[in-house]
Amino acid sequence: MTAVAPPAPAEIKYTGQYSVNPMDGVSFRALCARIPSVMKRIAGMSWAVDRTAVVLLVVCQVTVGLSAAGQLTATSDVMRSLFGDGTVQERLHQALPALIFVAVMAALSRTASAVSAYGDRRITPKLTTEADTTLVSSVCQVEAAAYSEDGFHDRQEAAEMGVIRTHVMVADAQQLMSSLIQLVTACSVLAVLDWRLLPFLLLAVLPAGVGSVLTARVDYEIHYANIANRNARGMMRWWATSPKYGDEVRANSMSGYLLYWYRILSQQADERSLAAAPRILRINLASAACGGLFLVATWAALYWLAATGQIAVAIAATAVFAVRTTLGALTQLVRSAAAVFHTSLYLGDMTTFLDEAQEKAPHRGELTVRAPLDEVCVRGAVYHYPGKDKPALDGVSLTLKRGQILALVGVNGSGKTTLTRLLAGILLADEGTVTWNGTDLAEVDPDTVWALTGLVPQVFAQWPLRLRENVNLGQPRSGGDVPVWEAIDAVGLREAVEDLPDQLDTLLAREIFSGVELSGGQWQRVACARGLHRLPELLIMDEPTSQVDPEGEHRAFETLKAMAADRITIVVTHRLENTKIADEIVVMEEGRVTEHGTYEDLACGDGTFARLLALSQDR
Numbered sequence: 001m002t003a004v005a006p007p008a009p010a011e012i013k014y015t016g017q018y019s020v021n022p023m024d025g026v027s028f029r030a031l032c033a034r035i036p037s038v039m040k041r042i043a044g045m046s047w048a049v050d051r052t053a054v055v056l057l058v059v060c061q062v063t064v065g066l067s068a069a070g071q072l073t074a075t076s077d078v079m080r081s082l083f084g085d086g087t088v089q090e091r092l093h094q095a096l097p098a099l100i101f102v103a104v105m106a107a108l109s110r111t112a113s114a115v116s117a118y119g120d121r122r123i124t125p126k127l128t129t130e131a132d133t134t135l136v137s138s139v140c141q142v143e144a145a146a147y148s149e150d151g152f153h154d155r156q157e158a159a160e161m162g163v164i165r166t167h168v169m170v171a172d173a174q175q176l177m178s179s180l181i182q183l184v185t186a187c188s189v190l191a192v193l194d195w196r197l198l199p200f201l202l203l204a205v206l207p208a209g210v211g212s213v214l215t216a217r218v219d220y221e222i223h224y225a226n227i228a229n230r231n232a233r234g235m236m237r238w239w240a241t242s243p244k245y246g247d248e249v250r251a252n253s254m255s256g257y258l259l260y261w262y263r264i265l266s267q268q269a270d271e272r273s274l275a276a277a278p279r280i281l282r283i284n285l286a287s288a289a290c291g292g293l294f295l296v297a298t299w300a301a302l303y304w305l306a307a308t309g310q311i312a313v314a315i316a317a318t319a320v321f322a323v324r325t326t327l328g329a330l331t332q333l334v335r336s337a338a339a340v341f342h343t344s345l346y347l348g349d350m351t352t353f354l355d356e357a358q359e360k361a362p363h364r365g366e367l368t369v370r371a372p373l374d375e376v377c378v379r380g381a382v383y384h385y386p387g388k389d390k391p392a393l394d395g396v397s398l399t400l401k402r403g404q405i406l407a408l409v410g411v412n413g414s415g416k417t418t419l420t421r422l423l424a425g426i427l428l429a430d431e432g433t434v435t436w437n438g439t440d441l442a443e444v445d446p447d448t449v450w451a452l453t454g455l456v457p458q459v460f461a462q463w464p465l466r467l468r469e470n471v472n473l474g475q476p477r478s479g480g481d482v483p484v485w486e487a488i489d490a491v492g493l494r495e496a497v498e499d500l501p502d503q504l505d506t507l508l509a510r511e512i513f514s515g516v517e518l519s520g521g522q523w524q525r526v527a528c529a530r531g532l533h534r535l536p537e538l539l540i541m542d543e544p545t546s547q548v549d550p551e552g553e554h555r556a557f558e559t560l561k562a563m564a565a566d567r568i569t570i571v572v573t574h575r576l577e578n579t580k581i582a583d584e585i586v587v588m589e590e591g592r593v594t595e596h597g598t599y600e601d602l603a604c605g606d607g608t609f610a611r612l613l614a615l616s617q618d619r
């Protein structure tokens with residue numbers, strides 16, 4: 001077999017309504033004007049997580065600033081004494097108190113800086129956790145339809161960067177504050193010495209500030225252009241490295257192609273970064289050249305003032321310190337302002353996404369539904385997935401009564417899963433209604449619906465939790481472990497669980513130290529046990545036994561029959577023999593119900609069900 005070179009992955013572009021970089025066309029002034037509002041937001045977020053630490057930070061910043069002013073003023077006294085009259089010993093003796101004061105101020109400044117770093121360490125982890133959990137909970141709470149919207153996941157990826165930036169946010173804001181305070185104090189001292197030096201100094205650092213903001217903007221542009229690549233790369237990384245898919249990757253010799261794909265995606269992102277490098281170099285060179293020029297002018301002005309006798313040599317010597325302190329504070333100020341600005345870009349994405357998630361959270365109504373659930377009724381339901389012209393459901397009507405088992409069958413893509421999502425209120429119909437006990441789900445608080453629902457989906461989660469929580473999903477029923485064992489018995493898993501090292505306490509995640517892995521069928525039995533453990537009013541099982549052996553499957557369906565009287569049960573299945581347990585079978589085709597009846601009616605008829613049944617027995 002000749003090896004064929006693999007096709008390169010398509011260039012992924014972040015497109016659609018949200019693909020426009022929010023920074024495009026925004027003026028430099030507008031960019032700088034964002035900084036105070038970002039500082040306010042950072043202060044607000046920090047205040048919310050740790051007020052004491054915020055107060056500590058402010059006190060420390062003020063202390064650092066005041067001690068800088070004290071050091072400068074005392075330095076001026078030291079210089080005056082050193083350049084004054086008398087012997088060297090006398091002049092040194094005279095300068096001693098001011099020197100001691102400088103040392104005390106320096107110690108105070110260092111201590112305040114250390115305490116301030118402590119304050120930062122107190123706030124930052126809480127802030128990051130807060131931002132992270134807010135993001136996760138917002139995504140968990142959006143209407144399920146939002147997941148199908150174009151670019152939703154990409155915007156979530158962009159928002160993740162805002163969370164990551166919270167690591168440095170407080171440190172950046174704190175440096176900005178501290179350099180601002182130091183600057184004000186140093187400038188005041190310098191102004192008292194000779195105000196004519198100030199404009200030169202400002203001009204010396206301004207180009208660095210402009211350069212930093214422009215560089216931050218270019219960085220963000222690259223970040224924005226790479227969002228889709230990062231998103232796809234992250235998913236690919238997980239799928240390629242997760243042990244769950246390790247066999248498939250190896251036995252199908254996929255590693256080569258996956259790595260090739262992963263590398264190309266990374267290279268596409270790198271190319272964008274490299275293309276921007278010359279722009280950043282030009283910005284940095286220009287800002288360094290302008291800054292250097294003005295700095296030379298500052299020193300020249302100082303020299304000229306001293307040489308022409310306009311300021312005393314002692315003052316000029318102090319001015320050297322003041323210029324250095326001011327320069328340091330100014331440089332720090334522009335750097336941290338640029339960093340805060342940089343952070344603001346990512347925080348902007350995060351808050352935009354959180355606002356979007358808030359908008360997409362269910363706003364359905366205040367009505368509630370309560371057990372017992374006697375009837376679920378679908379009337380003329382139509383549903384389109386976002387961006388799709390063809391409806392996934394096209395005018396479905398049916399009524400389900402308490403105690404009834406309904407089987408949903410049909411070819412792949414005929415709309416069975418979508419119908420179950422509407423019945424459980426996960427999706428709302430575009431047209432028509434779904435009612436529970438006569439109440440339209442569009443007006444009901446969805447939490448009250450889901451409190452009465454148990455869903456075993458086709459693709460179920462394998463939670464990295466202990467076995468107990470994998471069954472009760474962290475919602476234990478009264479009776480301790482008894483109901484958990486009952487659910488485990490109902491799916492025939494007791495023996496396997498008893499063999500586990502810690503039984504119900506066993507962690508089901510091979511990737512985590514001391515965790516164990518179950519077989520595919522055992523995992524599916526656990527998923528079924530979850531649905532049964534909830535004793536729901538509406539139980540939906542979508543292909544619940546596709547990986548389970550015949551004995552387990554038989555047992556699961558026997559259990560369903562035994563439990564059916566107290567609920568409405570829906571089973572989606574391609575194994576048509578299993579539909580014998582159903583009181584009614586509904587056959588779906590292209591989003592419509594085309595046949596319904598009992599197994600005997602449909603099997604003896606000449607419709608789709610009979611055709612599919614014959615095919616399933618034709619071996």
Ligand SMILES: Nc1ncnc2c1ncn2[C@@H]1O[C@H](COP(=O)(O)OP(=O)(O)OP(=O)(O)O)[C@@H](O)[C@H]1O
Nearest residue numbers: 148385388392410411412413414415416417418419
């Ligand atoms: N999240 C989604 N976003 C967009 N389209 C979707 C989504 N889920 C399903 N669809 C589309 O809706 C149609 C019905 O899908 P559905 O999953 O309901 O079919 P099904 O009958 O359950 O199929 P299967 O037997 O394969 O499970 C299909 O055309 C499918 O492509």
